[in-house]
Amino acid sequence: MSKTTDTVDKLKLNDSLGIRLRKVPSDKPFIAGLAFIFSLYILLILGMLVADANYTSFEDIGKTLQNPNIQYSVKITLLSCFIATILSIIVAVPTGYLLSRFRFPGKTALDALLDIPIILPPLVIGLSLLILFHKFYIFDTSIEEWCVIIFNKVYYLIKGVKPDFSVGVTYKVPAIILAQFSVSCAFAVRTMRNTFDQMSPRQEQVAMTLGCNRSQAFWLIAVPAAWRGIITAGALAWARALGEFGPILIFAGTTRGRTEVLSTSVFLEISIGNLEGAVAVSMIMVAIALSVLFLVRFIDGRKGGIYDIH
Amino acid sequence: MISIKNCTIQAGNFRISEINLEIPTGHYGILMGKTGSGKTTILEAVCGLRKIASGQILIDGEDVTHKRPAERNIGFLPQDIALFDHLSVYDHIAFGMRIQKWPKQEVEYRVEELAEQLQITHLLKRKPAGLSGGEKQRTAMGRALSVRPKVLCLDEPLSTLDDDTHDDVIQLIQSVTSANDITSLHITHRKSEANLLGDYFFQITDRGVIQHQKCFS
Numbered sequence: 001m002s003k004t005t006d007t008v009d010k011l012k013l014n015d016s017l018g019i020r021l022r023k024v025p026s027d028k029p030f031i032a033g034l035a036f037i038f039s040l041y042i043l044l045i046l047g048m049l050v051a052d053a054n055y056t057s058f059e060d061i062g063k064t065l066q067n068p069n070i071q072y073s074v075k076i077t078l079l080s081c082f083i084a085t086i087l088s089i090i091v092a093v094p095t096g097y098l099l100s101r102f103r104f105p106g107k108t109a110l111d112a113l114l115d116i117p118i119i120l121p122p123l124v125i126g127l128s129l130l131i132l133f134h135k136f137y138i139f140d141t142s143i144e145e146w147c148v149i150i151f152n153k154v155y156y157l158i159k160g161v162k163p164d165f166s167v168g169v170t171y172k173v174p175a176i177i178l179a180q181f182s183v184s185c186a187f188a189v190r191t192m193r194n195t196f197d198q199m200s201p202r203q204e205q206v207a208m209t210l211g212c213n214r215s216q217a218f219w220l221i222a223v224p225a226a227w228r229g230i231i232t233a234g235a236l237a238w239a240r241a242l243g244e245f246g247p248i249l250i251f252a253g254t255t256r257g258r259t260e261v262l263s264t265s266v267f268l269e270i271s272i273g274n275l276e277g278a279v280a281v282s283m284i285m286v287a288i289a290l291s292v293l294f295l296v297r298f299i300d301g302r303k304g305g306i307y308d309i310h
Numbered sequence: 311m312i313s314i315k316n317c318t319i320q321a322g323n324f325r326i327s328e329i330n331l332e333i334p335t336g337h338y339g340i341l342m343g344k345t346g347s348g349k350t351t352i353l354e355a356v357c358g359l360r361k362i363a364s365g366q367i368l369i370d371g372e373d374v375t376h377k378r379p380a381e382r383n384i385g386f387l388p389q390d391i392a393l394f395d396h397l398s399v400y401d402h403i404a405f406g407m408r409i410q411k412w413p414k415q416e417v418e419y420r421v422e423e424l425a426e427q428l429q430i431t432h433l434l435k436r437k438p439a440g441l442s443g444g445e446k447q448r449t450a451m452g453r454a455l456s457v458r459p460k461v462l463c464l465d466e467p468l469s470t471l472d473d474d475t476h477d478d479v480i481q482l483i484q485s486v487t488s489a490n491d492i493t494s495l496h497i498t499h500r501k502s503e504a505n506l507l508g509d510y511f512f513q514i515t516d517r518g519v520i521q522h523q524k525c526f527s
Contacts, residue, residue: 202392205359208379209386210406210457220409224396 031309049286056279064280069256070265074284076173077261081241084180088188088237089230096192096233097218101201117186122246125182129251133170144170171253176261179247184237191236195229196222228300235296242289262288311335312356312461312493314519317365319348319355326351328518333510335370335460336491340504343514349497350389352514353463356495357386370460370493385454385462385492389469391446393438399425399449400434406457424452427486444475448482455486462487464496468503480506 064070099111117125133144141149148167155163169175203225204217212220223230245263248254254264262285269278311334318327326348333339343349354360356367358379367375374382394402403424407417425431428448438446447467454462464483468476484507487494498504504511511522 200390200392202388202390203394205354205357205379206386206388206392206453207394207405207409208359209357209382209384210453211380211409213378213380216409221394225394227396 035309052279052282052286056276056283060276060280061283064277065284067277069260070281070284072257073260073262073265073281074288076176076259077242077263078288080173080176080180080261081238083177084184084241085234085238087177087181088185088241089234091185092188092192092233092237093223093226093230094218095189096194097196097222099189099193100196114186114189117183118190122183122244123250126179126247126250129175129179129182129247130170133251144168147174170251171255171259173252173259175252176248176259179251180241180244182247183244184240187240188233188237191233192226192229195226195233199225228302231296231300235293238292239289242285311368311370312339312495313366313368313371314352314356315366315368317352317355317367318363319351319360320363321351321360324348324351326514329365331495331512331519331521333493333495335493336488337509338487338494338496338507339510339512340508341495341497341512341514341519342499342501342504347514349514350465352519353465353495353497356461357384357463358382383457383460385457385459387450387454387462387464387467389466391450391467393446393449393453395438397437398434399430399436399438399441399452402438402449403452403456405453410457420456421452424455427489428452428482442475443471444479447471447475447479451479451482451486455490455492458490460493462492462494464494466497466499469499476503483507 065074095114099107099114120128133147134142136143138146147169151167152162155161155167166172169178199222203221204212204214207217207221208214243263244261245267248259248261248264249267252259254260254268256268260268262281265281266278266285269275269281311332313333314329314331317329318325319329329352331339331341331352341349341352351360355362356369358374358377358381362375365375366373369382369384379386394405397405400421403421404417407420412420421434422431425434428451430445430448430452433441433445433449438449441449450467468479471479480503483494483496486492494507496504496507513520513522
């Protein structure tokens with residue numbers, strides 16, 4: 001009886017002092033929950049990689065790398081991904097800046113339009129590119145024909161002779177680059193828009209009070225300040241270009257030794273029943289992708305995070 | 311001289327009208343008002359960073375209402391300092407002069423002169439990341455003063471400083487603005503800061519900008 005009275009008295013005293021002490025539940029279950037979900041996804045990725053690695057051997061990979069078609073495929077993949085990434089950055093940085101800093105009529109609709117390459121099925125992108133280049137006429141001439149005419153004229157102006165090789169976009173290496181660029185650029189634009197959204201415009205405004213026009217404020221202040229975003233956008237565009245398959249299949253074809261990239265090599269190897277070869281090519285892609293993505297994270301230098309988990 | 315005549319500024323749904331304010335050349339004006347009353351908006355309009363719906367802004371008698379920020383000859387010290395992370399302290403001070411194509415020797419001389427005045431000569435090679443609050447403030451001041459502006463606009467530049475650094479920077483602002491005969495418009499919440507620095511006092515109220523004859527009490 002007296003014990004209960006004591007407790008009640010203590011509670012009353014605490015209440016009168018405005019103190020309400022309660023036991024706060026531990027944070028451990030929450031952190032464990034986060035770690036569990038994270039681990040599940042990491043396990044899925046690692047599982048796929050380990051399964052692939054188990055299915056192949058260094059000998060298979062070595063043999064695959066000696067195949068001249070695969071060597072050509074690696075070369076074209078690296079070249080086309082590099083060019084598609086550079087083109088994506090050239091378009092994404094100013095586009096992201098425009099969308100982040102300016103208001104203009106129709107902005108919402110145009111912003112939504114930029115997501116079309118992300119939303120559309122890859123095969124549809126390839127088909128759309130094919131129709132654009134062959135069935136869309138400007139002065140009764142298709143875009144493909146315009147490209148050939150312009151290239152021939154420029155080549156003649158520079159070399160003084162007509163090109164002695166087949167010129168064109170579709171089913172050639174430029175089609176690979178264009179197909180990769182069409183999709184990867186949309187991801188780069190989204191990244192750059194977010195980057196500039198997160199940057200205060202104050203630095204650019206200060207630069208303008210010091211004598212800069214908008215162009216100088218952009219090049220001298222905004223672009224250097226956005227370097228991490230540019231690297232992330234580049235990495236995303238590159239990774240997207242490396243994994244591109246559908247648009248390349250439709251727009252560039254998958255001709256061995258001509259328009260073959262690593263993603264289509266996997267398809268070609270499977271189509272001829274060479275599963276070991278397909279897995280070996282996949283492992284080459286994984287190695288290339290991991291090297292580039294680790295390098296990008298190393299350059300970025302940020303680890304992020306605020307709290308330590310012990 | 312800074313002169314704002316019958317200005318109306320519309321920023322989205324926010325509207326502030328009938329702004330009248332005048333600070334004679336070489337004098338220090340203080341602008342106070344409640345949070346969200348439009349102090350920064352007025353300062354941005356003086357800097358040319360925000361368009362005005364009507365009225366006129368004059369700097370040293372010249373109508374700058376439709377001039378771009380670069381053409382107004384002003385120094386701007388924003389609340390968040392807004393240093394350029396990729397540039398050294400030297401490059402910060404030299405930035406405006408290089409943009410305005412000053413001769414190289416003059417740039418070097420001016421950077422040294424300002425660095426000495428602001429006591430940041432030993433920091434010239436450093437980048438903003440490693441600087442203290444006071445050092446960042448001095449760098450921003452050097453950057454704003456480098457191109458010899460007629461007008462200095464300061465948006466709560468001392469709000470993040472500790473008491474000792476705050477007093478140092480106040481002394482610095484006083485000495486630098488009087489030495490260079492600069493007309494200043496300074497936004498602050500602190501009455502003590504206002505009274506230490508100000509010659510002219512303005513307050514944004516529901517009835518517009520009211521000028522106080524003396525210090526804020």
